[in-house]
Structures are given as structure tokens and as C-alpha cells.
Amino acid sequence: MSDVEALKKAAGIAACDFVKTGMKVGLGTGSTVKHTVIELGRRMSEEGLEIVGVPTSLATEELATKVGIPLVELSELDGLDIVIDGADEYDPNFQLIKGGGAALLREKIVAQESAAMVVVADARKRVQTLGAFPLPIEVTPFSHEATVRGLSRLLDCRVNIRMAGNGPVITDNGNMIADAHTGPTIENPIECERNVLMIAGVVQVGLFNGMCDAVVLAGGDGIETFVKPGGRLSQ
Numbered sequence: 001m002s003d004v005e006a007l008k009k010a011a012g013i014a015a016c017d018f019v020k021t022g023m024k025v026g027l028g029t030g031s032t033v034k035h036t037v038i039e040l041g042r043r044m045s046e047e048g049l050e051i052v053g054v055p056t057s058l059a060t061e062e063l064a065t066k067v068g069i070p071l072v073e074l075s076e077l078d079g080l081d082i083v084i085d086g087a088d089e090y091d092p093n094f095q096l097i098k099g100g101g102a103a104l105l106r107e108k109i110v111a112q113e114s115a116a117m118v119v120v121a122d123a124r125k126r127v128q129t130l131g132a133f134p135l136p137i138e139v140t141p142f143s144h145e146a147t148v149r150g151l152s153r154l155l156d157c158r159v160n161i162r163m164a165g166n167g168p169v170i171t172d173n174g175n176m177i178a179d180a181h182t183g184p185t186i187e188n189p190i191e192c193e194r195n196v197l198m199i200a201g202v203v204q205v206g207l208f209n210g211m212c213d214a215v216v217l218a219g220g221d222g223i224e225t226f227v228k229p230g231g232r233l234s235q
Contacts, residue, residue, distance in 0.1 A: 007218030008122055012036040014223050015084050015120045015216045016043065018233070021050045024077055026110040027064055028085025029057040029103040032120045032218075036084050041067025054080060056110050057103040058172050074113060083114040087121050088133040088206075090215055094228045095189045099136025099206030102162070102171050108204055116213045116232045123219035130186040134179035136162075136206035137196060141176055147201030148178050154195060157182045175203055 012035025019025055019040060027037050037060060043049040045068055053069045054077070055061040064071055074080075085107055089097040096119065098104050111117050135155075139147045144161065152159040162169040162177040169177050186192050186207075193207040213231035217224045227234050 004122060004218075007223070008032040008120075009035045010223050011120045011122070011216045011218035013039045014225065015118050016040055018082055018084070018116075018118050018214070019049070019051060021048075023051050023081040024072075024079070025051050025053050026080045026083025026085070026114050027053045027055045027060050027069070028083060028107060028110075029060050029101045030086030032122065033084055033086045034060075034063060036120060037063050037069065038067055041069050044068055054110055056083075056085065056107040057101070074110060077113075080110065080114040082116045082118060083110050084118045084120060085111065087119045087125055087208075087212070087215075088136075089125050089127050089130050090119060090121065090212065091127055091130050091189075094212040094215065094231070095130060095210075096208035096212055097130050097133050097135060097186075097206055098208050099138070099177065100133070102136070102169050102177050104136055104206040105138050105171065105173055105175070105204045108208060111208060111211045117211045118233070119212050119215045121215060121217055123217060126217065127184065129184040130189055130207075131182040132184045134181045135186070137178045137180060138171060138173070138175045138203040138205075139178050139201050140203060141174070143201065144176055144178070147199060150199045150201070151178060151180055151196065154199065155180050155182055155192075173203070
């Protein structure tokens with residue numbers, strides 16, 4: 001296991017400390033949070049932890065089932081206690097870019113239904129200004145070329161449909177992902193999110209504003225936890 005992967009595993013495990021017996025837990029998607037899902041399964045089988053989970057992707061659903069986490073539909077619950085997920089970038093205000101794994105719509109639905117959000121990430125994801133990571137935007141297949149053109153004009157940057165081999169990436173919802181190469185220029189992510197969502201053809205955008213309450217960060221100094229001042233986990 002590489003040093004980076006070992007740190008990601010340690011961060012994913014550390015995030016489990018936010019989970020207590022009886023909680024309804026959103027289970028995120030990605031290479032770091034997979035370690036969280038595996039560890040939660042271990043704590044259930046070996047330590048008596050009792051939780052139910054709501055997965056944010058088909059891949060996470062499969063993993064959670066494999067490790068023995070009972071799953072429920074979000075619509076059957078009156079909200080979640082916490083969601084643990086990854087991020088592609090986060091800024092000093094705990095605003096996020098997500099969607100590198102093409103699960104941003106389900107991730108955002110789960111996040112907005114959660115009483116708190118914990119992000120697990122490695123130090124490469126910490127930035128001063130969002131946008132070096134191309135901004136993922138889920139779009140409908142219908143006339144997606146027109147949607148891409150509108151996004152390019154709005155954001156004044158190159159926007160392309162994400163590809164996998166000879167065809168476009170198709171999300172678990174049957175949509176496409178457009179990646180906007182804004183560069184690190186998103187100084188007002190709230191305004192950017194609002195403007196992008198006004199374009200017909202856009203289903204959702206990978207800006208998660210006002211949702212993240214803590215970041216468990218894997219870096220050169222080991223694992224550090226940063227809690228958002230005034231956030232839902234700050235008390």
C-alpha cells in the first residue's frame with residue numbers, strides 16, 4: 001500500500017469516530033470514503049455498532065452490502081444523522097467541489113437530508129480557491145451539446161462531456177457529466193452554483209455550499225480533523 005493510500009485509509013477510519021450507535025448514516029462514494037464503509041462494517045460485526053446506511057451510489061451500495069451494513073431508502077427516513085463522504089476540493093470556508101466519481105446528484109440529495117456532513121480527504125484536496133479540479137455538472141442527455149455551449153458561455157471556459165472509452169460517462173441516474181475547466185477562479189461558489197442551476201439541461205452542479213461541517217484530512221503530518229467554526233459539529 002502506498003503512503004498516500006495508507007493515509008487515505010487512516011482518514012477514512014478516523015471519520016468513523018463521528019458515528020454512534022443508533023445513527024442513520026449517509027455513505028459516500030470514492031477512494032477514501034470506501035475505507036469508512038469497510039470500517040463501519042467491521043465495527044458492526046466486531047464491536048456491536050448498530051446503524052443503518054443510505055448509499056450515495058450503486059458502487060457504495062454494493063460495498064456496504066458486502067460488509068454487512070443494513071441499508072434503507074432515504075425516502076423511508078425523516079432525515080439522516082450524518083453523512084461521511086469524500087471531496088475533490090475544499091476551501092477555507094468548507095465549501096466543496098464534488099463529482100469526480102460521477103455521483104454528485106445522489107451525494108447532494110443525501111447531504112442536504114443530513115444533520116451534519118463529514119468529509120474525508122487527502123491534503124491535495126485543500127485549496128485556497130475552488131476550481132483547479134474541473135467542476136462536474138450533471139446534465140441531461142437531451143441536446144446536451146446546447147447545454148455544454150451555454151455552460152461554456154456562462155463560465156467563460158472550456159466545458160466538455162466526460163468520456164469513458166468511446167462513449168460518455170453515464171451516471172447512476174442515466175445522465176451525463178460535463179466538466180467545466182474554470183481553473184482556480186471560483187471565489188464565490190454560492191453565486192456560481194445559483195447561475196449554473198439556471199441553465200436548462202443542468203440537473204445538478206458539484207458545488208456543495210454550506211454543507212460540510214468537518215474535514216478529516218490525511219497529510220504529511222498524519223491525520224488532522226478540522227471542524228467548521230459555528231458549524232453543526234462545532235459544539
